[in-house]
Amino acid sequence: MSVDASISCQEVVELLSAYLDGELDPTTLERVEAHLAGCDGCTMVLEEFRETIRLSGGLTVEQVDETQRRTLLEAFRDWRAGS
Amino acid sequence: MMLVDELGPSMRRVARMYVSSDAVTDEVVQEAWLGVVKGLDGFEGRASLRTWIFRILVNTAKTRGQRESRSVPFAALAGDDLDQPTFDPTAFGAPGDPNAGAWSTLPFDWRGMPEERAEGTETLHVIGGAIAMLPPMQAEVIRLRDVLGWSSDEVCNALDLTETNQRVLLHRARTKVRGALEEHFRSVSEA
Ligand SMILES: [Zn+2]
Numbered sequence: 328m329s330v331d332a333s334i335s336c337q338e339v340v341e342l343l344s345a346y347l348d349g350e351l352d353p354t355t356l357e358r359v360e361a362h363l364a365g366c367d368g369c370t371m372v373l374e375e376f377r378e379t380i381r382l383s384g385g386l387t388v389e390q391v392d393e394t395q396r397r398t399l400l401e402a403f404r405d406w407r408a409g410s
Numbered sequence: 411m412m413l414v415d416e417l418g419p420s421m422r423r424v425a426r427m428y429v430s431s432d433a434v435t436d437e438v439v440q441e442a443w444l445g446v447v448k449g450l451d452g453f454e455g456r457a458s459l460r461t462w463i464f465r466i467l468v469n470t471a472k473t474r475g476q477r478e479s480r481s482v483p484f485a486a487l488a489g490d491d492l493d494q495p496t497f498d499p500t501a502f503g504a505p506g507d508p509n510a511g512a513w514s515t516l517p518f519d520w521r522g523m524p525e526e527r528a529e530g531t532e533t534l535h536v537i538g539g540a541i542a543m544l545p546p547m548q549a550e551v552i553r554l555r556d557v558l559g560w561s562s563d564e565v566c567n568a569l570d571l572t573e574t575n576q577r578v579l580l581h582r583a584r585t586k587v588r589g590a591l592e593e594h595f596r597s598v599s600e601a
Contacts, residue, residue, distance in 0.1 A: 335511025337502040341495065343582035348562060350573075368513040372588075374521055378528075379537075379588040381554035386534050 334358045339369045343376050413444070416462060417519065420553065421467050427487050427546050428471035430480050438474050442467040458561075489545035492578055496585040508590030520595035527598070533591070540590035544583055551576060552583035 339362050345351050346359055363370050419601075420437075425438040445466045453462055475482065485492075503519065505507035527533070541549050550569060554560040560568070566576050 332516055335502070336513050337495070337497065337499070337511040340497050340585075341581070343586055344578055348577075348580075350562070350577060366513075369515050371521065372517060375517075375588055375592070378521070379584055379591060380556050382528065382533060382591070383552065383587065384559060385529065386537055386557050389472055407526060 336362075336366060339363070339366070340372055343369075343373050346373070347376060347380070353395050385389050413460075413463075418461060418601045420558075421464070421552065422457070423546070424464065424550060425467060425471040427550075428468075428475035428480070428482055430478050432473075434474065434478070438471045439467070441474075442470045445470060458564055460566045461564045465570070466568050468568070487545060487547040488575070488579055489548055489582065492582070496582050517593050518596040518599075520592055520599075523595055527595075536590050536594045537587055540587045541583070544586060547571075548579045548583040548586075552587065555580055556584070 342355065342359055342406055344352060346356070352357060363373060413553055421439050421442070422435055424431070425442070426435045429438055442463070446463050449466065453459070457559075475524050500565065501513060501515045503512050505511075541552060544552070545571070551565055553572070554565045554568065562573070562576055562580075565571065566573055571579070
């Protein structure tokens, strides 16, 4: 893999949100893009971030609240079962 | 009133971060709406209406929390792991290795999931469940940004966060939701 040595995969993955939201300064943006162009792993994670955001947008707030309520109920049930 | 329905659940959760009980939360939310109604004439439309409503709410909740002598450390809301790497460090070459910082173990590739699987109810439950497990401020940031589609400016203003904090919270939240999806798709593809 020919990867721009000035920035590592571990650093790139921490910048992907800011990258997707267009919040990187021009110098960092250039380094991230150069890295992505040569790195399949980081490109995969970038695309999965994009998909994660898209899928989250399909959720309604009611669904989030309902899931949260169910998670709490389950936790409560486990707690009672365990005591 | 549509706005009340739309903002209500988020407002209750945000207020709850700062005060001691559900009962006080209800009072804070009511007080905030009262402030909104009173202040509506002075609203200049520089911020979006929903952002402005949240500012009133957060100020009301913080004041009430102080009166209760309840000081909530930022870490309790934001999570205490903000200075830790979001991705598992063991997935990368260790410092000092020739491949330091490069992938040593790639995450499971779930990009090619068939659409009906990727977009099914189960997936939505995985996302909802992952959000429910987040520290409260991370959960609220990702709800407002990615579920409701607010801009980062709006969220910073609404929740009284610096740009940097908002970005860090959102990135952690997204990373955990992505991780939950990875786990989920890995397990269904092995089944
Ligand atoms: Zn990389």
